[in-house]
Amino acid sequence: MARTSFDVCIIGAGAAGSVIAAHLANTNLNVVMLDAGPHRDPEKDFASDELEMEKLFWDEPRVSAGQDPLDLHRSTSGKGVGGSAVHYTAQLLRFDKSDFRTKTTEDIGEDWPISYEDVLPYYDYMTKRLSLSGPNRFPWKTFGDHFPYPAHHDLSNNTLKFREGLEKIGMNHAVSPLAILSAPLEDRHPCINRGFCEEGCMPDAKTTPLNTFIPEALKGGVTLLPEATVTSLATDQSKRVKTVHYKLDGQIHEIEAKIVVLAAYAIETPRLLLHSRNADFPEGLANSSGLVGKYLMTNTNDHIIAKFPEEIRMYRGNPVQALSMDPYLSGQENGFKRGFILNSYGMRPVRLASLFLENDETCIGENMRMRMLDYNHFTSFAMLGEVIAQASNQVALTDQLDENRVPIPKVTFSYHENDVLIREHAKETLKSIAIAAGGEPLYHLRAHAHLMGGCRMGDDPQSSVVNSYGQSHDIENLFIVGAPTFVTAPSANPTLTIYSLAKRSAEYIETFSKRMG
């Protein structure tokens, strides 16, 4: 067993963890970052193949229960340095001002302890840092502005049909803001439209932690430990977190740290906190509110598959290329709250066939073959819907142990009635877009994407787990960053906000460490 000590120990090298590491690398703090998965090289470790690239997804056992059990692997969770951002489709949007105040504006969900204006400087910073590409006149400026790279111009037939349909029914549309290079940047090439963004970008055109924050962290001297799975945290007599236990090469090791930053995404973060309970913290670390693991959220992400007389070939180009933000707050006029966004969303055969089967158990054998023979005539348009936070949607521990002797997590999830209304409304909108573009809508495929919540932020220690910087209300040297701290699950994709809030937390951690001495 090795025992080492650092000023800061970051658990999880994904979107949030890597931002913290890159920032702290430029201070005089001694930082270590661990990730359960490997540190991959896009050219050597990625392939243009869906089945092979399943290796990017979280593959450890998780029990998924409730009325609407979630996909806790492919659609939501990555494993390895870079985290889930290695296989994201990289549509990066800011949230709306109302997203931080849904309780006040629509009497649903909860207000965040921060406002859009608090995050704005960080959105601006990340827009540049991530070399976002986007239209020079984006119709929805609160969601994105001043993109340093031009919008992608090679649009697939799937996207052209999507935009044609939106145009015909009188909705606004635009090319998506993407963390994908539309022109060269240093030695990185622009996107070649290969289409495998969700399998990892071999040409390295997609901006992820692997080509930004991780190299910056390493250059600044951060110690990165890949394939090191954290199994528990321990506190000392002064009720501060002190020790991180992790498994590497089949053995348990220890790190002592002055500050611990938990950035292990929405299931593993609460799981570690609950499992690390001790006499001082009998309900788990940072859990005096009883809310660790509670208010887990996702986004609904249903697709309408329509058939066109001409060939579409949805495999061409990056999957998500265009969007409409018009229905963002469409609930107010339609008998529900909040709303959704719309995207063109191309799928490769394994994903599409798997969604067919998941949605319709009779779609095997000849039925499946008949559908898939028309693959090249299909368009796929999707919605991304807001999901309302509910305390009953939660991460808890089972009695079953995994191979590291840590209890396997159980995730219970059921949709809120408002989520269902959003889905139904979006389904009809998607159908009308397909019809207006000349297609025949055939299949409605239910799916979901992203995980958020489980350690929500707030000002009141009784109704939240951390403050707006991710600092635990109960343990001052323990920070939680990334998706788990989200209070609501807006329909704009979450990761620009994750990166931005992580930067904000990193600055605070730097100041806090100086105060600690």
Add this chain to the structure above:
Amino acid sequence: MDKHPKRTHYPTYDVMSEKNEWDPVTQQVLFSRIHPSEGSILTPDMKRTLQALAKTLFPSHLGEQTLSLTMVLDQRLTAKKLKAFPKGANLSKEVIILKGLTFMEQEAITEHGKTFYLLDEKKRNELVRKWRSSDGDPSIWAEVHSDLFFSTVSAEIVKIIYSDPAIWSDIGYGGPAFPRGYYAFGPHQFDEWEAKPHGENLI
């Protein structure tokens, strides 16, 4: 051929003819899928059962496939790719599939005195219909319900079938596209190495 009422739109397209254009890693991945090394998890009996089951569930696909489904699944099991739990279950996909294959044989023998892979098509279909609607003999399917086994095994088979270059050719999918990417954009424009567009006016 009567079982194939609908044919491919691309009878002459062969994705594999472009394989030298792919990056070396992807070439290697496809090579070891088409020529898989022996896995060590499935027994010969299990492989026969699985093969017979796949034929019952996906009859016409199999005639068009070039992959050995059982070998690829065995390879994936051996590489520990199936350790996650399916939704709603607290057993790994691996355990569900291995137990399910055994239970299938037990029930086939109890009911017909013969292993599943030796039954005629009609009897196989009857059993599969019963199992898929969760009507398996409860004394046999106690640990793993037959409907959970079927949803799990079907999902795995579908992934393998649609990872087969021969099926990619059938559906006109361009397959791996690095390093060359796609350049021809705009309606009716495709890169010259893709499947040639077929007749319009399908609907």
